[in-house]
Amino acid sequence: MNTILQQSFSVSFQYPVCFTEDLFSLENPILVDVFEKGKSVKTFFVIDSGVTEAFPDLISKIKSYATNFKDLFFLCAEPLIVPGGETCKNDPDVYQQVVKATNDYGIDRHSYIVAIGGGAVLDMVGFAAAISHRGIRLVRVPTTVLSQNDSGVGVKNSINYFGKKNYLGTFTTPVAVLNDFNFLKTLDDRDWRSGIAEALKVALIKDLSFFEWLEKQALALSKREMEPMKAQIIRCAQMHMDHIAGKDPFEFGSSRPLDFGHWAAHKLEHLSRYRVRHGEAVAIGIALDSCYSHLLGWISKEDLDRVLGVIRTLGFSLYEPELSGENLIQGLREFQEHLGGKLTIMLLEKLGKGVEVHEMDENLIQSAIQLLEEENRTVKNH
Template sequence: MENVEVDLGERSYEIKIGTGLLANLDQYLVEAGIKTGTKLLVITDKRVKQLYGEDIEFSLTQSNFEFRLTAVPEGEGSKSLEMAQKLYDEAVDFGLERNSVIVAFGGGVVGDLAGFIAATYMRGISLVQVPTTLLAQVDSSVGGKVAVNHNAGKNLIGAFYQPETVIIDLEVLTTLDERDIKSGLAEIIKYGVIWDQDFFEYLKTNSEAIKNLDFEILTKIIQRSCQIKAEVVAKDEKEEGLRVILNYGHTIGHAVEALAGYGEYRHGEAVAIGMVSAVKLAHKLEMVTENEVQKQIELISSLDLPITFNSLELDDIIAKTKQDKKVQDGRVRYILPNRIGEVEVVSGISEKLIIEVLKEQCQEGLGCT
């Protein structure tokens, strides 16, 4: 098992990464300081409950935790204030108290939703993240961002709220479909671009092993991804400066994801498209060379992620970016690379230039105007 420390002073916590960790979930909760007998509301989705519900129940019973397992429907539709209200009702019915714990057991939707409940119920109770998708393991479960969606945009209603621990079991990845694995790989590529050129090269070298779910390689890339995010979060927990670089590829990506209808593109697929937009913008602004553009596109493509999109109005994409959470003083801020391993925040980019890039990414004859 590998460990990564998220250094946030009194709110520091450990990320545990390995295989077979779910079988000993109760022990890891105790190691994180949660007393046996504590009430746990385990929030999951219906598919994960079907796959692992009995295993979780057996593990928690071993240490005499008082728990309830509740499942929400799969998909972004569950990340809403309406679903939050149902979970608050569940928490009240179960009798959760200030010393109780919310366990987020699922992918990014469950992690964000359950984390939002933990952050707001009784002004905040303890949270444990047990991510079951690659995307959640390397991104949403680490760093303390929790939220629900609003009609105007993704994750607009939320908080910064750190967990007590994060428990990552690689074996759950074997039950994911191929698209969900690829979705997580996009965020992993992101870490190489924004922070670590050697890591980017490691991904290139090992792309086939990664696609074949080589656990040894996956452990290394998950650990390094978590380390990078932990380093950034430790320097800027509440996104007052540096942490914004973690949104590389997300400005266009979130717009594509929302406009296509959540589910048409997985989050990571949309981010992959957004990363291509970002590096192409950087090239047009003479920040990176054509060679660096091609390196990113080649790695994204080698991991079977999309680099183009279809059937979207380009003006709608521009309009959607203006609802992005990184907008400051009415100006959309883009995270753009200076080179592989380093990015900066750029605002004031002309819409004409952005449209130019989007036209290059739009597949011919598929409805982009």
């Protein structure tokens, strides 16, 4: 005889995504407002080395802030400084340093880990926090455009493994996401523009009016004007949050519409040994899949030119030599494997509306690559 007991329950997740300036000013309570009230909670900071280099007084400001609010939280150890970028996700020793700290300093499930840095550091620290004690409370402080408008607001945490991006990871919600616009001021031009690719991505597949706004503001954004950057970040973050709150926040299915342009981007990053940064690779991936959509007859040449024009005006390259050859196609197979189901790729039915397909023609992909190379060569010749 078979006995089957059916279990069913649901859990509601809530966390604030905040936008501020000068997070560690003694007059700004936004950080301590997220801590559990009624006791001084143990807190451990993990900081991207690029951030401490750009803001050499950051650690002293954190210590001063902790002293001022000592009734609400205390630092259990010196902040851990870790390398930023994909280095921290490629080297297992880095996330293991965070895990070791949880053991060394008695950081438990009622403690807090505050991660300050770009998206890669937030991914890595989030993964370490999630697997320690089955989940230590995490506060994210994104410091790049890419992490403030996209990766930092979500529920994904990961490291790279077996030479594959995000192979090990978890879906774990943060306690809060605190975005400080002041961190953006010291970004180099590549990191400044890199995150805008994610805004372009979500606009193209979901919101024509947002694409048209980006089209108008592309030059101002490329010139590092702060007000349009703030507006872009908040609008993009809201659209990502709305999607996460939808029917499949933990991606149990194979549909990942917010990964438009990403199947090629992930492989391009790896093939370039991360010389091409994530946002730069996404911009090229968007350009490639837009070319593919045009070759299918879904978007006109005029619309394709608009998409490529925005990408160029923002300062992105349209093409990298690693796009050529069979290796990129392998990225399509790896993307399907990562989804864990049938291949599901987002393409453009029209500007502002994405459509999912479950197969891609490898010959047409090669034609799209050739078209993109020609477009890039035309721009360079002019």
